[in-house]
Amino acid sequence: MRGRGGDGDKEVTAPAAPAAAPAILAEGLTVIRGRRTVLRGLAFAVPRGRITGLLGPSGCGKSTLMRAVVGTQAEVTGTLRVLDHPAGAPALRSRIGYVTQDPSVYDDLTVRQNLEYFAAVLDPGRGPAAARRRDHVARAIDDVDLASQADSLAGNLSGGQRSRVSLAVALLGTPELLVLDEPTVGLDPVLRRDLWNLFHDIAAERGATILVSSHVMDEAERCHRLLLMREGEILADDTPEALRTRTRTDTVEAAFLHLVDEAAARPATPSASPP
Numbered sequence: 001m002r003g004r005g006g007d008g009d010k011e012v013t014a015p016a017a018p019a020a021a022p023a024i025l026a027e028g029l030t031v032i033r034g035r036r037t038v039l040r041g042l043a044f045a046v047p048r049g050r051i052t053g054l055l056g057p058s059g060c061g062k063s064t065l066m067r068a069v070v071g072t073q074a075e076v077t078g079t080l081r082v083l084d085h086p087a088g089a090p091a092l093r094s095r096i097g098y099v100t101q102d103p104s105v106y107d108d109l110t111v112r113q114n115l116e117y118f119a120a121v122l123d124p125g126r127g128p129a130a131a132r133r134r135d136h137v138a139r140a141i142d143d144v145d146l147a148s149q150a151d152s153l154a155g156n157l158s159g160g161q162r163s164r165v166s167l168a169v170a171l172l173g174t175p176e177l178l179v180l181d182e183p184t185v186g187l188d189p190v191l192r193r194d195l196w197n198l199f200h201d202i203a204a205e206r207g208a209t210i211l212v213s214s215h216v217m218d219e220a221e222r223c224h225r226l227l228l229m230r231e232g233e234i235l236a237d238d239t240p241e242a243l244r245t246r247t248r249t250d251t252v253e254a255a256f257l258h259l260v261d262e263a264a265a266r267p268a269t270p271s272a273s274p275p
């Protein structure tokens with residue numbers, strides 16, 4: 001995998017802030033699912049070319065937020081701008097790569113056939129388009145370190161390998177924004193480290209913005225910025241270092257717990273639930 005054996009265990013220092021408008025800008029972002037207000041008036045910015053981690057316990061609203069960003073979530077109100085367009089605008093389709101928690105690959109096709117199929121949907125045609133597709137498919141297979149399984153049926157792969165095929169599909173169009181919903185779940189520590197190195201390569205070399213969710217707090221240390229979520233609200237939007245400093249803690253996990261206690265000690269604010 002590209003990035004393998006890199007600075008896997010080093011802490012991440014954010015480079016100077018870019019001048020461009022944020023990749024994602026939310027104000028008063030609210031989402032209702034069924035009868036529940038799942039996201040409550042969120043305000044945050046995701047800078048371009050950086051890795052922003054979306055962290056919080058199961059059920060806090062991470063997937064819902066990601067679905068809103070990629071435009072597949074209903075009942076979204078407030079402002080949500082993505083790459084200078086309203087979230088869900090048709091112009092964004094080819095500019096965003098999205099990997100859901102459930103790998104979306106065809107079991108009866110090989111890894112390469114899956115990628116060729118999705119590449120043809122993204123970039124149809126013969127001649128130069130076919131040559132471009134060959135290059136993109138080869139690069140995506142290499143990116144996720146699946147060359148030795150390229151001709152295996154997706155249905156015969158392990159869970160972690162299938163997740164990597166999904167990631168390869170998302171990388172095909174060279175997206176400006178990658179939205180990755182818990183991409184490292186079920187992966188062994190070596191693969192997790194390799195994937196994080198790949199995310200850093202993609203951000204640094206291709207200038208892509210990555211929004212990646214996790215409920216594993218040690219992965220927070222690999223992000224340039226963090227959005228810490230709890231029960232549909234954002235507890236903090238900062239760098240890992242600033243969070244640790246502000247809460248006088250040694251780890252992002254301890255900082256998160258500190259912020260949870262701090263929020264619990266504050267007087268309750270009126271509920272944002274619908275009438």
Ligand SMILES: Nc1ncnc2c1ncn2[C@@H]1O[C@H](COP(=O)(O)OP(=O)(O)OP(=O)(O)O)[C@@H](O)[C@H]1O
Pocket residue numbers: 033034035036038056057058059060061062063064065215
């Ligand atoms: N279709 C639905 N109707 C009503 N509520 C829903 C629906 N889907 C999800 N929810 C609720 O929305 C909340 C947020 O769910 P979401 O999947 O965004 O959380 P998450 O942080 O991604 O969790 P996980 O880490 O377990 O994937 C949860 O409390 C969940 O119960």
